[in-house]
Amino acid sequence: MDSAAAITTSLRSACADLEFTVPSEERARYVIGLGLNDALKYLLPDLPPAIYPALLERYRFHFQRQDRDTTLFDGAPQMLRTLHDAGHMLAVATGKSRRGLDRALEATSLDQIFHATRCADEGFSKPHPGMLWWLLDKLDVTRERALMIGDTSHDMEMAVAAEVARVGVAYGAHPRENLLKYVPIACLDTFAELSLWLTQHA
Secondary structure, eight states: OOOHHHHHHHHHHHHHHTTOOOOOHHHHHHTTTSOHHHHHHHHOTTSOGGGHHHHHHHHHHHHHHHHTTOOOOTTHHHHHHHHHHTTOOOEEEESSOHHHHHHHHHHTTOTTTOSEEEEGGGSOOTTSTHHHHHHHHHHTOOGGGOEEEESSHHHHHHHHHHTOEEEEETTSSSOHHHHHTTOOSEEESSHHHHHHHHHHHO
16 A cells, blocks of 8 residues: 555644644655654654653644555455465554554455454564564464565564565555665566566565
8 A cells, every 4th residue: 555645644643733843744754664652753753752642643633534545556356365365474564553554454354364463563573583583483384485665764674583585566665765774676667567577586
């Protein structure tokens, strides 16, 4: 899903609501993929953690208003079902909360496609490799057989730490040059390119 704009706008609006310093769009976009608490520590390092719940409530208010209009990339359901039907195990490692991920999977009718999911509020947040370790253990997959696809440097750094191959997608949250620092086996500019690459290499 192309949710980067909704996340960025919601973070900035939440800060404005509570009259905190509003981060730049670039700074707000950088924290996409992190758990919300880690994102707030980066955006507002001097903010006492006791204030986080109020800020998170305003973030969720703004995000849920936009989230209803966020759609899947063209071809995403078909690609995922093709991979699923071919016997590939599909998993999600996300900075979303469990409640947020479950809502998104239900809204897109993809809740039966993924074999396992792991969220930032269930353990370590990215870029710690804990999410990937948990998923690999859950699915009984060795790291040599795994592939992480991500659109942020946090995704790439997590994959490096977990010693998992990675593919960067430069049509999401972070620019291509940030992803290339982590030496992905491919870095793709559109969803169509990703779909074709997986058809040829999965």
